[in-house]
Amino acid sequence: MDSSYAPLLEKIRIPQPSLQKLAVISIFDKFRSAQPSNHGQDAVSRCLRSASPAVVDQSTRELCRLVKDSKLDISTALLELQSALEDSPSPQFTGVFIKAIGLLTRLGFEEKPHSFRFNSSENHPFVKILSCGTEVQGELVKQVIVFMTKCKHLGMEAICDFLGPFLNYCIVKVPSSSSSSAFVRNLMSTMAAFCCSFPLEAVPIIKLLTCRLKYFPSNNAEEVTNVSYIFECLVDAYLVVLRQLVGMGSLVHEAQLCGLALLEAVLLQHRDFVKCSGGVEKILDVTRHTLAVQKELGLNYVTELSxxxxxxxxxxxxxxxxxxxxxxxxxxxxxxxxxxxxxxxxxxxxxxxxxxxxxxxxxxxxxxxxxxxxxxxxxxxxxxxxxxxxxxxxxxxxxxxxxxxxxxxxxxxxxxxxxxxxxxxxxxxxxxxxxxxxxxxxxxxxxxxxxxxxxxxxxxxxxxxxxxxxxxxxxxxxxxxxx
Incomplete structure (x- = not known):
């Protein structure tokens, strides 16, 4: 360890949160002003892996400031946080690391909304978080919604393109279990609920979620019930959005076609719904109700209904x-x-x-x-x-x-x-x-x-x-x- 970092690292061991935070700030100030070195990176890593909540909290904040001020590459900072999250000895640090990763992800996306992508789904920041265990799932869902809210001004199509590989991984590659199924249900239902608050941005989101329905496993009644639940959540959100858009007189035709694509995607899986008692009848009734609402709202019969x-x-x-x-x-x-x-x-x-x-x-x-x-x-x-x-x-x-x-x-x-x-x-x-x-x-x-x-x-x-x-x-x- 570089002797210039050693005294500062000793101070983060002092059992006084205020002094610990000041020591962390000093370490990152030195890292900011010095030439890139292994000693500086090692000091940052030790701060992120500290057993002190005050040190970890301040370290994540300082690391994000380095990225925001263009003093550290986003990919390097993400790797540091992801590694620290994986090595974290205490669940109380989980939320801190996830929020920091979420912030850096937003910074990278805001800088390059159409090119901030990863060569494989396993390298996606949200996938990295998900791979750290079930205790991260609740905060991860929150960060996905925060990401969508903070970045919606950049275009929801670009956001959905960014989130697509993450959703694919959640549905296809995560081993099937009760906890993973509950996480996917929570994630997709929360994203559907998001649409109700932002109807003008809702159509790309509903399309994104609709396209993922075909990837869900449907080997037994439990898995079919899972798909049915998500479908009903999407339809409920869609009808709220449709009524809002018709009231505003905006994107009505796009919303109608989006709803028809949702209904058709589920009808094409009718053989899977046979495995669940009353499954086929349920999707038929939901389909008829959705179309009845479209007609009641004054929408015309379109060729896509064929x-x-x-x-x-x-x-x-x-x-x-x-x-x-x-x-x-x-x-x-x-x-x-x-x-x-x-x-x-x-x-x-x-x-x-x-x-x-x-x-x-x-x-x-x-x-x-x-x-x-x-x-x-x-x-x-x-x-x-x-x-x-x-x-x-x-x-x-x-x-x-x-x-x-x-x-x-x-x-x-x-x-x-x-x-x-x-x-x-x-x-x-x-x-x-x-x-x-x-x-x-x-x-x-x-x-x-x-x-x-x-x-x-x-x-x-x-x-x-x-x-x-x-x-x-x-x-x-x-x-x-x-x-």
């Missing part, structure tokens, strides 16, 4: 439970009516192939359901689908497939719909669709060669639909007469 509707298709096809089928039918019926009623939206019953038509055959199968509620909802939906089918242009002048850029490539429903659309535009008589209708002999629809030439897929579906309705009416009349 992708959301297609996400419901595989859920309906795979579902064998009446309460789930009923929830899906209600949701599809709600979307169809919204699309039909919205004068400013896509328009009622377009002449091009519509995604609602994908539901015709699953809905046809549910018309004969023993459940009165499922049967009635299926009948109401089938009435709308029948009108859409009958209004299709059988032989359009331009045989062109719409680009469908708004459809999600990852959605099974969108893949099926793209296939159906390609078949439709490949042959406007659509024999591919008609052959399925011909398999239902109860209504007298048969696929003869003459029938192929004279009738189109849409009109045949309408004929089959009217046949079902006629049979239901006849059954009702017979029942009344027998009574």
């Amino acid at each position: 992708s959301l509707m297609l996400s419901l298709f595989p859920i309906l096809v795979h579902s064998e439970l009446e309460h789930e089928q009923y929830s899906i039918l209600k949701l599809v019926l709600f979307l169809s009516r919204w699309k039909n009623d919205d004068e400013h939206g896509i328009g009622a019953f377009p002449s091009q192939l519509s995604e609602e038509l994908l539901f015709i055959f699953p809905v046809l199968a549910l018309v004969s359901s023993p459940s009165r509620f499922v049967k009635q909802t299926a009948t109401d939906l089938l009435s709308i689908l029948g009108k859409i089918a009958s209004n299709l242009m059988i032989s359009p002048k331009e045989k062109r497939v719409p680009d469908g850029k708004h459809l999600s490539i990852a959605s099974p429903g969108s893949i099926v719909f793209r296939f159906l659309r390609n078949l439709w535009f490949e042959d406007q008589l659509s024999l591919h669709g008609l052959i399925y209708v011909s398999l239902f002999p109860d209504c007298g629809v048969y696929g003869t060669e003459e029938h192929f030439q004279l009738n189109a897929w849409a009109s045949s579906v309408k004929e089959y639909y009217l046949g079902i309705i006629g049979k239901q009416k006849s059954t009702s009349i017979i029942s009344v007469r027998n009574a």
Whole structure:
């Protein structure tokens, strides 16, 4: 040890906090004015690893001042603090080190908001903190929120880009345990709550959290419940933000699309929610409530809702439970009516192939359901689908497939719909669709060669639909007469 630092280091051992702090200030003043040396760095490290709370507290403050005054590189200071946190013998120093690391992280981000990044997630300052044990988790969540609050003037997109690797690490690389799950729930719910206080900055945050939902493990009911909790927190925060933005008349369209992306992200994981009792029904009810709020607030039906509707298709096809089928039918019926009623939206019953038509055959199968509620909802939906089918242009002048850029490539429903659309535009008589209708002999629809030439897929579906309705009416009349 350099003899010039030795007397000052002896003073930090004096059992008097005020004198200890003065000794620390003297050590850092000498470090500030002297040329960089190993002796100076060793003195700083010994101060940070002191057993005295007064010495540690003052040392972290002085270290941050060195960085703020450009007397010490941020990366070097972060390494010192991270190392001291890992070696800390007492939990009472944990908060002190975490706050100092949080401050230095903000200083680095404020200096270079678009380039202050790390070559791997393990080197991220917040990841370094998290790796020090469960006792750091509470203060770490606070520092994340402080970081977002203090740096929001630099743009929330840049903040979310900085926090992305940290969230990925928390979800994917941290070993799964009750404490880690609780930390992630606390972190994401707190970030969601942050959105309610700053609605104008909320959309990038909700997008950030939405994109992380697919990374959550869903191997058992407990893990699915964890995802469901986070999803509900995000939806609750989103609805608060949406109402605020609509009231301000700002970023309304962006907020609507953000909400639709959130709903679709969860619907695409519907198979995981089967592992949790009532899980599928819960996400369907939350989805319907969210869309109902959008409609009540005066938002228009947008093309991105088509992708959301297609996400419901595989859920309906795979579902064998009446309460789930009923929830899906209600949701599809709600979307169809919204699309039909919205004068400013896509328009009622377009002449091009519509995604609602994908539901015709699953809905046809549910018309004969023993459940009165499922049967009635299926009948109401089938009435709308029948009108859409009958209004299709059988032989359009331009045989062109719409680009469908708004459809999600990852959605099974969108893949099926793209296939159906390609078949439709490949042959406007659509024999591919008609052959399925011909398999239902109860209504007298048969696929003869003459029938192929004279009738189109849409009109045949309408004929089959009217046949079902006629049979239901006849059954009702017979029942009344027998009574």
